[in-house]
Amino acid sequence: MARKSTLLPEVAVVESIRQETPNIKTFRVVSPGGGKPFEHIPGQCAMLSTPPVGEAIFSITSSPTEKEHLDFSIVQTGTVTNYLHEIEEGFEIGIRGPLGNGFPVEEVKGKDLLFIGGGIGLAPLRSFINYCFDNREDYGKIDILYGARTPDDMIQKKDLFELWPQQPNTDVYLTVDKECEGWDGKVALAPHYCEELAFTPENKVTVTCGPPIMIKFVLEALDRMGFTPDQVITTLELRMKCGVGKCGRCNIGEKYVCIDGPVFTYAQLLEMPPEY
Ligand SMILES: Cc1cc2nc3c(=O)[nH]c(=O)nc-3n(C[C@H](O)[C@H](O)[C@H](O)COP(=O)(O)OP(=O)(O)OC[C@H]3O[C@@H](n4cnc5c(N)ncnc54)[C@H](O)[C@@H]3O)c2cc1C
Numbered sequence: 001m002a003r004k005s006t007l008l009p010e011v012a013v014v015e016s017i018r019q020e021t022p023n024i025k026t027f028r029v030v031s032p033g034g035g036k037p038f039e040h041i042p043g044q045c046a047m048l049s050t051p052p053v054g055e056a057i058f059s060i061t062s063s064p065t066e067k068e069h070l071d072f073s074i075v076q077t078g079t080v081t082n083y084l085h086e087i088e089e090g091f092e093i094g095i096r097g098p099l100g101n102g103f104p105v106e107e108v109k110g111k112d113l114l115f116i117g118g119g120i121g122l123a124p125l126r127s128f129i130n131y132c133f134d135n136r137e138d139y140g141k142i143d144i145l146y147g148a149r150t151p152d153d154m155i156q157k158k159d160l161f162e163l164w165p166q167q168p169n170t171d172v173y174l175t176v177d178k179e180c181e182g183w184d185g186k187v188a189l190a191p192h193y194c195e196e197l198a199f200t201p202e203n204k205v206t207v208t209c210g211p212p213i214m215i216k217f218v219l220e221a222l223d224r225m226g227f228t229p230d231q232v233i234t235t236l237e238l239r240m241k242c243g244v245g246k247c248g249r250c251n252i253g254e255k256y257v258c259i260d261g262p263v264f265t266y267a268q269l270l271e272m273p274p275e276y
């Protein structure tokens with residue numbers, strides 16, 4: 001069957017909407033006749049469009065192993081996201097994708113995986129994490145370190161507090177930035193907690209996504225802990241327009257983040273101009 005154009009939006013239906021935090025909602029999207037609009041690999045994205053106001057790119061947070069829908073966790077930040085946060089279940093939107101390269105799920109088989117996420121940065125990681133759990137025998141030990149400003153700002157709480165800690169050969173470490181009433185867990189910034197936990201680099205790949213400042217300090221911490229740049233994978237969130245390498249909005253040197261990325265190893269980033 002011919003591949004559908006990733007430039008042409010198709011109609012999709014918002015099947016359900018869940019409020020995750022005060023400013024983040026998770027939208028479950030299906031085709032009008034039911035089922036997924038398209039297949040994807042973890043780390044890939046889609047453009048969601050709301051014709052009166054425009055379109056914007058979001059990571060697909062559901063795993064490809066979820067066969068009936070695509071999920072997106074979306075922060076309310078501006079024109080498109082304000083509109084999305086106002087719509088109700090059953091609303092029709094436009095969708096085009098899958099966009100971007102995605103995580104190297106095949107290449108890291110057999111490795112231990114350390115996921116480090118901050119805030120909404122858990123969205124792309126979650127697709128990979130749940131993919132690993134649905135193919136558990138392909139991957140080694142899984143460590144998940146997730147930080148948010150406050151407990152209320154944590155997304156996907158059922159995964160974080162219930163489902164993931166029950167998985168075999170898996171540890172979940174949660175932290176918040178500052179002391180909060182009702183939180184008796186860890187209080188530390190994610191990069192500091194990562195160093196404190198003293199993860200060792202042997203046979204391990206780390207995958208990190210979060211605010212740029214968190215990624216910067218995580219990369220420095222992993223370097224001090226002995227991880228080499230090719231053991232560290234991250235995703236970039238540059239401004240994007242077309243998402244298919246046509247408009248030149250997202251290039252860094254010769255690379256187009258929308259098609260060569262958004263997933264890069266730190267080794268690849270070190271070879272690129274420092275514009276990200
Ligand atoms: C590869 C990729 C994956 C993404 N995944 C997610 C996701 O899973 N969930 C999610 O909530 N968001 C994600 N984003 C960010 C999302 O695309 C933007 O928040 C969205 O485009 C904002 O659209 P808007 O019309 O609501 O905001 P606008 O009205 O366009 O902008 C509002 C404000 O946000 C700033 N802004 C907008 N986009 C970006 C950006 N990419 N980087 C920095 N500042 C920006 C603008 O400068 C402005 O100050 C992702 C971005 C990329 C590039």
Ligand code: FES
Binds near residue numbers: 239245251258259
């Ligand atoms: S967003 Fe248009 S070239 Fe990347």
